[in-house]
Each structure stands twice: as structure tokens, then as C-alpha cells.
Amino acid sequence: MTTATGHNNTVSSICCYCGTGCGVRVTPQANGTVTVIGDEQHPANFGRLCSKGRTLGESTGRLSARLLRPTLRHGKDALPQPASWNDALRMAGSKLSAAIREHGPDSVAFYLSGQLLTEDYYLFNKLARGLVGSNNIDTNSRLCMSSAVSGYKQTLGADAPPACYEDFDHAGCVFIAGANMAYAHPVLFRRLEEAKAANPAMKIIVADPRRTDTASIADLYLPVLPGTDVALFHAMLNVMIWEELIDRDYIEQHTEGFAVLRARLREFTPRAASELCGVHEDDIVTAARWFASSPATLSCYTMGLNQYSNGSDKNAALIHLHLATGHIGKPGAGPFSLTGQPNAMGGREVGGLATVLPGHRDPANAAHRAEVAALWGVPELPSRPGLTAIEMFEAAAEGRIKVLWIACTNPAHSLPDQTLVRAALEKVDCVIVQEAFAGSETLAYADIVLPAATWPEKDGSVTNSERRISRVRAALPPPGQARADWRIVADVARWLAADIAPERVRLFEFTDAGAVFAEHAATTAGRDLDYSRLSYAILDTQGPQQWPFDGKVGRKRLYADGVFATTSGRARFLDVGWRLPADKVSAHFSIRLTTGRLRDHWHSMSRTALVPGLTRHVEEPLLSMHPRDMQRHRLQDGELVKVRNKRGAIWLPVEADDSLRPGVAFIPMHWGAAALGGQGVNALTSRALDPHSKQPELKLAAVSVEPARLPWRATMLLRGDVQVLRPQLDALRAAFPYAVAVPVSLNGVEHLRLRLAAAVAPSSELLAELATRLLPADATLAAFDDAARGILRRVWLQGRTPLGFVLAGDVRADGALTGWLDGGEAPASLAALLQGQAAAANRARVVCACEGVREDAICAGIRRGLDVDGLKRELRCGTGCGSCVPELKRLCAA
Numbered sequence: 073m074t075t076a077t078g079h080n081n082t083v084s085s086i087c088c089y090c091g092t093g094c095g096v097r098v099t100p101q102a103n104g105t106v107t108v109i110g111d112e113q114h115p116a117n118f119g120r121l122c123s124k125g126r127t128l129g130e131s132t133g134r135l136s137a138r139l140l141r142p143t144l145r146h147g148k149d150a151l152p153q154p155a156s157w158n159d160a161l162r163m164a165g166s167k168l169s170a171a172i173r174e175h176g177p178d179s180v181a182f183y184l185s186g187q188l189l190t191e192d193y194y195l196f197n198k199l200a201r202g203l204v205g206s207n208n209i210d211t212n213s214r215l216c217m218s219s220a221v222s223g224y225k226q227t228l229g230a231d232a233p234p235a236c237y238e239d240f241d242h243a244g245c246v247f248i249a250g251a252n253m254a255y256a257h258p259v260l261f262r263r264l265e266e267a268k269a270a271n272p273a274m275k276i277i278v279a280d281p282r283r284t285d286t287a288s289i290a291d292l293y294l295p296v297l298p299g300t301d302v303a304l305f306h307a308m309l310n311v312m313i314w315e316e317l318i319d320r321d322y323i324e325q326h327t328e329g330f331a332v333l334r335a336r337l338r339e340f341t342p343r344a345a346s347e348l349c350g351v352h353e354d355d356i357v358t359a360a361r362w363f364a365s366s367p368a369t370l371s372c373y374t375m376g377l378n379q380y381s382n383g384s385d386k387n388a389a390l391i392h393l394h395l396a397t398g399h400i401g402k403p404g405a406g407p408f409s410l411t412g413q414p415n416a417m418g419g420r421e422v423g424g425l426a427t428v429l430p431g432h433r434d435p436a437n438a439a440h441r442a443e444v445a446a447l448w449g450v451p452e453l454p455s456r457p458g459l460t461a462i463e464m465f466e467a468a469a470e471g472r473i474k475v476l477w478i479a480c481t482n483p484a485h486s487l488p489d490q491t492l493v494r495a496a497l498e499k500v501d502c503v504i505v506q507e508a509f510a511g512s513e514t515l516a517y518a519d520i521v522l523p524a525a526t527w528p529e530k531d532g533s534v535t536n537s538e539r540r541i542s543r544v545r546a547a548l549p550p551p552g553q554a555r556a557d558w559r560i561v562a563d564v565a566r567w568l569a570a571d572i573a574p575e576r577v578r579l580f581e582f583t584d585a586g587a588v589f590a591e592h593a594a595t596t597a598g599r600d601l602d603y604s605r606l607s608y609a610i611l612d613t614q615g616p617q618q619w620p621f622d623g624k625v626g627r628k629r630l631y632a633d634g635v636f637a638t639t640s641g642r643a644r645f646l647d648v649g650w651r652l653p654a655d656k657v658s659a660h661f662s663i664r665l666t667t668g669r670l671r672d673h674w675h676s677m678s679r680t681a682l683v684p685g686l687t688r689h690v691e692e693p694l695l696s697m698h699p700r701d702m703q704r705h706r707l708q709d710g711e712l713v714k715v716r717n718k719r720g721a722i723w724l725p726v727e728a729d730d731s732l733r734p735g736v737a738f739i740p741m742h743w744g745a746a747a748l749g750g751q752g753v754n755a756l757t758s759r760a761l762d763p764h765s766k767q768p769e770l771k772l773a774a775v776s777v778e779p780a781r782l783p784w785r786a787t788m789l790l791r792g793d794v795q796v797l798r799p800q801l802d803a804l805r806a807a808f809p810y811a812v813a814v815p816v817s818l819n820g821v822e823h824l825r826l827r828l829a830a831a832v833a834p835s836s837e838l839l840a841e842l843a844t845r846l847l848p849a850d851a852t853l854a855a856f857d858d859a860a861r862g863i864l865r866r867v868w869l870q871g872r873t874p875l876g877f878v879l880a881g882d883v884r885a886d887g888a889l890t891g892w893l894d895g896g897e898a899p900a901s902l903a904a905l906l907q908g909q910a911a912a913a914n915r916a917r918v919v920c921a922c923e924g925v926r927e928d929a930i931c932a933g934i935r936r937g938l939d940v941d942g943l944k945r946e947l948r949c950g951t952g953c954g955s956c957v958p959e960l961k962r963l964c965a966a
């Protein structure tokens with residue numbers, strides 16, 4: 073059963089990464105870590121896990137990576153000091169009450185996360201709206217799912233993904249638009265691969281400006297230009313109408329607004345749309361035919377649609393295709409937005425957005441506010457609209473926010489337009505950061521740091537992409553003084569209530585997470601998502617359940633009866649017009665930069681960077697560009713470039729990648745300031761908002777790319793923990809425009825890789841500091857310095873074993889030394905090597921994270937005639953989680 077505890081203290085829980093919501097079985101170990109296997113009973117994954125889920129155990133128990141006690145900073149220039157929980161609660165409570173008294177409740181704001189558990193969010197909501205009296209509570213889901221939310225609400229009437237995972241098995245056509253499932257939802261991608269293998273007639277269409285690993289399974293790949301999907305979807309509907317592939321009866325009986333949209337669609341002929349979206353007109357026609365004529369069509373979509381200033385339009389235009397063909401509410405069919413974070417869905421249910429109240433209610437609706445106020449036993453809820461994420465940081469930069477409480481998200485990495493974000497964080501009087509790990513960029517701005525427990529120390533519940541609620545169970549106690557998020561909120565709330573509204577102290581008295589869940593579940597009674605009859609007891613005995621839940625079973629699919637959650641009961645076609653994305657390319661900024669996920673990293677990497685095996689697939693920040701664009705800009709493969717626009721600039725090496733559409737470049741979203749230096753990747757991205765969803769346009773920035781002209785280089789590789797070295801590191805990095813610091817795994821051991829570049833050689837003092845700051849004082853060194861020429865070459869040795877090196881001014885030996893540290897052969901002469909007289913070896917990427925199989929071994933196998941099955945048999949790559957199989961296929965094809 074997917075239920076509570078088994079023998080050996082093993083608990084059933086949920087993977088803390090993506091919104092697939094895979095079940096895991098977690099067993100605590102004597103050394104303070106856990107082991108993790110897939111839960112065969114869990115209906116999301118039936119035992120499967122991807123590379124990230126499989127290695128969850130390796131990211132636990134690392135105390136050096138964690139925040140272990142509260143810290144307080146008395147003044148912006150003061151250093152943070154360790155404090156007791158009592159002092160931290162007193163300071164947080166008094167800052168909040170002072171701001172409310174002196175500047176009103178809307179001077180307080182909460183910026184939260186889709187990675188909180190439902191119970192955590194619920195209490196944050198109660199605190200913000202029921203005690204502070206402000207709707208200024210929003211989450212990083214605003215950067216993520218909010219255009220999907222507004223797309224569903226505008227067309228279907230409620231924020232409810234209508235499909236379920238089983239639908240992969242029933243679909244005749246799967247349309248994947250703006251989603252890289254192979255990387256971002258790998259276990260769902262495995263389900264899709266299996267469904268396709270079982271039903272070879274299934275057609276898969278992928279629309280993405282990059283030919284991703286997901287596209288490798290496609291029967292039809294549409295290289296849509298960034299931001300132009302509305303033209304593609306409108307033209308598909310136009311073809312369906314023209315060729316009479318629409319379902320007139322369905323439109324007639326269950327929808328409204330078709331005639332107006334139909335008139336609009338006339339201008340979107342395949343030829344006209346092809347000009348706008350860059351997809352060949354024949355391919356548009358084929359996509360339309362496959363979509364409409366399949367027995368059941370399922371669409372999967374995520375950030376490629378949502379993260380645009382026309383993201384709501386993209387969502388609506390895609391949902392139109394389902395309504396016009398009746399591909400909704402039946403097995404294998406429906407518009408299925410895949411949620412990103414593990415509990416973004418829970419946040420949407422509980423009111424984790426400024427625009428939502430608990431139980432899918434609306435803060436602008438007086439009756440809804442009165443219902444929630446009655447449930448909570450408070451006189452009223454605030455009616456003033458709350459600030460959404462970007463608006464919140466804009467208000468903060470203008471000095472309108474006095475206390476900003478950030479929990480479980482890292483805005484100094486992940487919000488667009490970092491210049492604004494950092495100005496905002498500096499301006500706010502009191503920044504509270506509730507965080508579990510020590511490396512988050514946002515901590516540098518914290519006046520109060522509240523150390524949080526994290527997975528697998530937390531107890532609560534999450535909802536996955538298919539509306540399924542599962543229990544998250546603790547397997548370890550929190551380290552140090554860390555506390556569960558919901559408990560921290562309740563602690564501060566009681567302190568604040570005692571000060572400003574003593575009768576409300578009792579609103580925050582809970583014995584455990586289960587009591588919070590019970591109160592939350594009651595708020596859903598009578599609502600579309602009703603799970604008021606669900607309890608921890610039912611989840612413990614009967615396992616995870618979908619909503620709505622009638623007390624016995626949850627509903628698999630929504631809208632089977634064709635009745636929608638609108639006032640008329642009919643789904644709506646919207647008159648969606650054509651709008652270009654906000655950032656326009658120009659002669660100067662001619663490259664369309666998009667950003668997204670890597671297979672083995674999670675966001676700002678606070679957890680995945682701790683797992684050596686996950687750092688080897690893509691080790692260092694790179695800009696990917698089409699070879700033709702590189703030629704046009706006279707750039708060499710591997711050259712260091714400056715990527716720039718009106719908002720900011722970053723430096724990184726460029727790599728040729730012909731899977732991109734020409735004119736489009738790509739940088740993984742994972743490289744923030746801690747890895748890349750400066751302000752990280754979001755120095756470049758835009759905060760232009762979608763007018764309906766207020767979601768910013770993270771997926772497109774017009775940029776220029778030029779040679780960096782930073783000829784002086786240094787590169788270092790040191791055995792050790794990035795967290796421990798970070799203070800020394802940060803002091804050094806500020807002096808260099810290019811200063812990359814990333815964890816890398818060599819021979820299974822964690823190392824820190826540092827690369828620096830500058831226009832001219834640094835002073836001899838700074839040069840000397842490079843080595844002395846980072847290498848242990850008693851290190852044995854082989855040194856070949858040439859101080860007069862600004863050159864430092866030192867290898868840190870223990871006996872004959874290398875532990876690291878520093879190369880500054882002359883980095884030719886980098887490849888060979890790295891190979892040696894990675895278990896390769898020792899050089900015949902260290903002196904010859906350091907002076908650049910030995911051949912430099914290039915180190916291969918690790919393609920298969922589970923079995924640690926490197927690209928060079930795979931390519932050698934392919935040259936010997938092995939196919940994917942042969943590679944699996946001989947090298948064992950692809951036999952673990954299967955996430956690398958699309959890449960193995962790609963290598964074989966190449």
C-alpha cells in the first residue's frame with residue numbers, strides 16, 4: 073500500500089521535485105541519510121523514478137549545506153548574528169506589527185513557493201488575509217502556472233486540469249507544445265514512450281523552437297518561433313473548420329462564442345500563419361488533421377506557452393482546439409497542463425496566489441470573502457487587490473513594502489530583471505527569508521533568516537498534475553534548530569496576534585499538520601474541487617486520491633458530461649487576437665534568447681548540486697547557439713562571449729547546437745549569481761507581464777552576442793564542498809566579470825570548479841590571493857609560477873594523489889589535470905604538463921547518470937556497431953531510470 077509506515081521505519085512519501093508527484097519509499101539510515109526507491113503502488117509512477125528522484129537520498133543529511141539556526145541582522149550593514157528562535161520570532165512579530173501600525177497592512181507582503189506543502193500555504197494564507205489583513209500573498213507559481221490557470225478559467229470556467237495520467241494509454245494523438253517532458257517530467261515521458269510502443273499508430277506532435285529530447289519521439293516536429301504559438305493554433309483550427317474536421321454537435325451543445333472566433337480565424341490561413349510562426353504550412357495542415365481525426369487527442373503543455381506576455385492567449389487558443397473537436401472529457405483526451413513544482417496545484421487550491429482564496433474562491437468576490445471569513449471566524453477579509461509577484465517587487469523597489477517575507481523560493485535567482493529585484497530587496501526595511509539550504513542568493517538580503525525543515529523531514533500533503541493528493545511523510549527529524557514551515561508560520565502568527573488581535577491567537581493553534589489539513593479540506597466543501605471528505609486517515613488507509621473526492625473515490629476526468637464550470641455551463645471560445653511577445657528583436661539585439669531546464673538539475677540547484685552524479689550531465693554554464701548564427705557573428709565553438717541587452721549582461725562560453733532554430737539561443741535557467749557571477753541568467757530576462765495572468769515573459773529576451781574580449785584566464789579545481797569554500801570565493805569573484813563557480817564530480821568525489829576571466833591580468837597581490845585564499849595553508853604544492861609574466865601554476869598534492877590545482881594566466885594544462893583528478897593517468901612530467909608541453913585531454917560528459925556511462929564510451933560503442941539495445945546490454949547505460957534513452961537514440965542517429 074502507498075500508506076503510512078511499514079517495517080524498518082520505511083515511510084511512503086512523494087518526490088520533492090517535479091509536479092509528476094512520484095511516490096517514493098524512504099528508509100532512514102543510521103548515518104543520518106535516507107535510501108529512496110520508487111513506490112510500486114503509487115499511481116503516478118508505479119515504482120519508476122527519474123535521475124533526480126533516484127538520487128534523493130544522496131542530497132539528504134548534508135549539514136554543511138543546511139541552515140541550522142535563526143540569524144538576525146541589526147541594520148543593513150551589520151553582519152548576521154546567530155539568534156534563538158525566541159529572539160527571531162520576537163523580531164519578526166514586532167517588525168510586522170510596526171509596519172501594520174505605521175504603514176497599514178498592505179506594507180506587508182508574502183512571496184512564497186509551489187514547493188511548500190498544502191498545510192504550509194494554508195497557514196500563510198490565514199496569516200496574510202486573516203490576521204495581517206492584506207491580499208499581498210503570491211508565489212513563484214506566478215512565474216510558472218498562472219497563465220495555465222487563467223487559460224482554464226477563461227475557457228472552462230475553473231482552474232482544473234481535466235485529464236489524468238492514464239490518458240496517455242488511451243490517446244491516439246499527443247500534442248506537446250512548449251514542454252520538454254523528457255527533461256522536466258521524465259516519468260510521464262516514460263509513460264508516453266510505453267504508450268507509443270504499445271500503440272505504434274499513436275501520433276506525437278512536438279512544437280518547440282528547440283529540437284529537444286522530447287522531440288526525438290515526435291512523428292511531426294514543429295519548430296515554432298518563440299512566442300508565436302497563437303498563430304499556429306489558430307491556423308490549425310482554421311484548417312479543421314475548412315476541412316470539416318470539427319465536431320459541430322459538441323460546439324453546438326457545450327460551448328459558446330464560436331462564431332466570433334471563427335470570423336477572427338479567417339485571416340489565419342496556413343500560409344499567413346506560417347509567416348508568423350515559422351512552421352511550414354504543410355506541417356500546420358498535417359498537425360491539424362492528426363489532432364482532429366484521432367480518436368482521442370491529449371495536449372501536454374508547460375512553460376513554452378505560459379512564460380510569455382501572451383501566455384493566457386496561447387493557453388486559450390490551444391484549449392479551443394479541444395473544444396472544437398470534442399477532444400475533452402473522455403479517455404485519452406483533453407488539454408493537460410503539466411504542473412512544474414511538486415505542489416503548485418496545492419497552492420492553487422489553497423489560495424497561494426494574490427488572485428485566489430481557499431477553495432478556488434476569488435478575493436474580488438464579496439460573497440467568497442464572507443464565506444472564508446466565516447470559516448475562519450474573523451469579521452472580514454481584505455477587499456483591496458493583492459500584488460502579484462512582479463508587482464510586489466516593483467512596489468518594494470518603490471519603497472511601498474516595509475516587510476517582505478520570502479519562503480521556499482529564491483527570487484534573487486529566479487525572478488526576471490534581476491536589477492529591479494535586487495534593488496527591491498535592498499529597499500525593503502525587513503526581509504524575512506525562510507529557507508532550508510545555505511547557498512540561496514536571496515539570503516544575502518535577509519534581515520531575519522528562519523531555518524526550515526525540508527524533504528524528508530516534513531509532514532503534510534501535495535497535489536500533483538492530475539489533481540491527485542498524496543501524503544508527504546517525514547523520515548528524519550529536522551537538523552539543528554530547523555522547523556517545519558507550517559510550524560514557523562503558526563509560531564510567528566501567534567506572536568503577532570498576541571500583539572495586534574489577541575482573540576485571533578487561537579486561529580493559529582494546531583497540534584500537527586493533520587489538523588491543518590482538516591481545516592483546509594473543509595474550505596473546499598461545495599466547490600468544484602470538493603475534497604472536504606478527505607482526511608489523513610483516508611490517505612493513510614486508501615492511498616492517494618484525486619479531486620473532486622466524494623468520500624469514496626476521486627474523479628479521474630472532468631467535464632465528461634459536457635457541463636463546464638461557467639455560469640451558463642458552456643465552455644467559452646475567446647476572441648483571441650494576435651500579439652507579438654514584448655521583447656522585439658532589432659538590428660542590435662537580433663538573437664531570441666530562451667531559457668529552460670536541464671535534465672539533472674532543479675532550479676537554483678540547492679539540492680541537485682549536492683549529488684555528484686547529477687552534476688556530470690551538463691557541468692558548466694553555456695550559451696547554445698545555432699552554428700549558422702555563430703558563423704554570422706564570427707564566433708568559435710567554446711569561445712567566451714558577452715550576452716547583453718538593455719537590462720543586463722552575462723559572460724559565458726558559446727557552444728554550437730544545431731537542435732535550435734536559427735536565430736534562437738538557449739541558456740539553462742539554473743545558473744544564477746552563485747554559479748555564474750554577476751546577477752546570473754535572469755540579468756537578461758524581461759518582466760513584461762501577461763495582462764490576464766500577470767505572468768512574466770521569462771522565455772524570451774532579445775539579446776546581442778559578441779566576443780567577450782577577456783583574454784586573461786584562470787581556472788581552478790579544488791576538492792571540497794562548495795558551501796564551505798563560498799565565503800572565500802565570493803570575496804575573490806567580485807573582481808572579475810566572468811567568475812563561474814560550480815560543483816563538479818571527479819572520480820565520484822565532489823570538487824569546486826572556478827573559472828575567471830578578465831580584460832587584463834590582475835595585480836600580483838590579487839593573483840597571490842587566488843591560491844592562498846582557496847588552497848589550505850598546509851597544502852603540499854607543485855608550483856611552476858612565473859610571477860613576472862602574471863602566471864601561477866600550482867598543483868595541490870597529497871603524496872602522489874592530486875587534490876586540486878590553480879592555473880592563472882596560462883590554463884593550457886586544464887584538460888589534462890582535470891582528467892588526472894578524474895581518475896585518469898598521472899602525467900609523465902608534471903613540469904612539462906604545466907608548461908603546456910603535454911597534450912590536453914578533453915573530459916567526456918556523463919550521459920547516463922544512473923550507471924555513470926560517459927559520452928566517449930557510448931560513441932565508441934556506436935562506432936563498434938551497437939544500437940540502443942546493444943548499448944544497454946554492453947554498457948548498461950539507459951537501464952536505470954531511462955532518462956538518457958532519448959539522448960542515446962540521438963547519439964545513435966548522429
Ligand SMILES: Nc1nc2c(c(=O)[nH]1)N[C@H]1C(S)=C(S)[C@@H](COP(=O)(O)OP(=O)(O)OC[C@H]3O[C@@H](n4cnc5c(=O)[nH]c(N)nc54)[C@H](O)[C@@H]3O)O[C@H]1N2
Pocket residue numbers: 090091216249250251252253255256257279280281282284296297298299300301374375376377411412413666667668669670671672673674675771
Ligand atoms: N529537470 C528538471 N525538471 C523540472 C524542473 C527543473 O528545474 N529541472 N522544474 C519544474 C518546473 S517548476 C517546471 S515549471 C517545469 C517546466 O517544464 P517545461 O516547461 O517542460 O521546461 P522548460 O525547459 O522551462 O521549457 C519547455 C520548452 O519550452 C520551449 N519554448 C520556449 N519558447 C517557446 C514558444 O514560444 N513556444 C513553444 N511551443 N515552446 C517554447 C523551450 O525551448 C523548452 O524546450 O519543469 C519541472 N521539472
Ligand SMILES: Nc1nc2c(c(=O)[nH]1)N[C@H]1C(S)=C(S)[C@@H](COP(=O)(O)OP(=O)(O)OC[C@H]3O[C@@H](n4cnc5c(=O)[nH]c(N)nc54)[C@H](O)[C@@H]3O)O[C@H]1N2
Pocket residue numbers: 185186187212213215216217375379412413479480481482483485486487506507508509512524525526527530557667668669674675676677678679741753754757770771
Ligand atoms: N530564466 C528563467 N527563470 C525562471 C524560469 C525559467 O524557465 N527561466 N522558470 C521559473 C519557474 S517555472 C519557477 S517554478 C521558478 C523556480 O524558482 P525558485 O522557486 O526560486 O527555485 P528553487 O531553487 O527551487 O527555490 C526554492 C528555494 O527553497 C529552498 N527550499 C527547499 N526546500 C525547502 C523547504 O522545505 N522549506 C523552505 N522554506 N525552503 C526550502 C531551496 O533551497 C531554494 O532556495 O523559477 C522561475 N525562473
Ligand code: SF4
Pocket residue numbers: 087088089090091092093094117120121122123124125126256257258259260
Ligand atoms: S519525474 Fe522525477 S523529479 Fe518528477 S516526481 Fe518523478 S522522480 Fe521526482
Ligand SMILES: [Mo]
Pocket residue numbers: 215216217412413
Ligand atoms: Mo515552475
